Amino acid sequence: MTISFWRRLLDLIAPRLCVVCGQRLSVTEEVICSKCNFHLPRTGFHHNAYENEMARLFWAQIPIERATAFFYYESHAETANIIYELKYKNRPEIGTIIGRMFAKEIQPSGFFDGIDGIVPVPLAKKRLRQRGYNQSEEIAQGISEITGLPVIKNAVRRTVFEGSQTNKGRWERNKNVEHVFELTDSQVVSNKHLLIVDDVATTGATCIACAKALCQAGNVHISVLSLGFAKS
Secondary structure: OHHHHHHHHHHHHOOOEOOOOOOEOOOOOEOEOHHHHHHOOEOOHHHHOOOOOOHHHOOOOOOEEEEEEEEEOOOOOOOHHHHHHHHHOOOHHHHHHHHHHHHHHHHHHOOOOOOOEEEEOOOOHHHHHHHOOOHHHHHHHHHHHHHOOOEOOOOEEEOOOOOOOOOOOHHHHHHHOOOOEEEOOOOOOOOOEEEEEEEEEOOOHHHHHHHHHHHOOOOOEEEEEEEEEOOO
């Protein structure tokens, strides 16, 4: 009763807006309104987590078990605001909330079964200082809150920042991240099934490079989850 009162009062003073359409959120809604959530272009990849167009990016590249994304990402669509606000508008809570939302949806499918830990794709120190947080860690935190899986933050690090992947083609993306990840703690990931979490997957180059570094620990199996999937 008290929480509801204060929540309603705060909404009157500083109305919260849907990150997609900009309309006012109800007291029970978070980040995205019910209408936009209903119309979100979901991929449904978790229903066939090994044989889908995202999973195929990783075949013969890494020991992939499963892959899924929440929604199809198009840079000029309204739904792209979810990623834009998360990464560039100092709104880390979007990652945690959407991470929880996605995890709740796909948990009944068994997508998380057998996974030992979550590895958010690390940012380079320079980019982390600029942004103040790692958006993939925020998404991973939300998933962890639903699944109980631990978030493993220090097993791999990004050694350099090679610039944004946004305007690069498939070959350029692969070369851009080919050697930027370094395994720093093999013991915590060896003999484990790890879920790599990123914000958007396009060619899969970043996740592949991260996975290859993790696989140096030995007997590592990989699954991949992102919020957005952009067809390259």
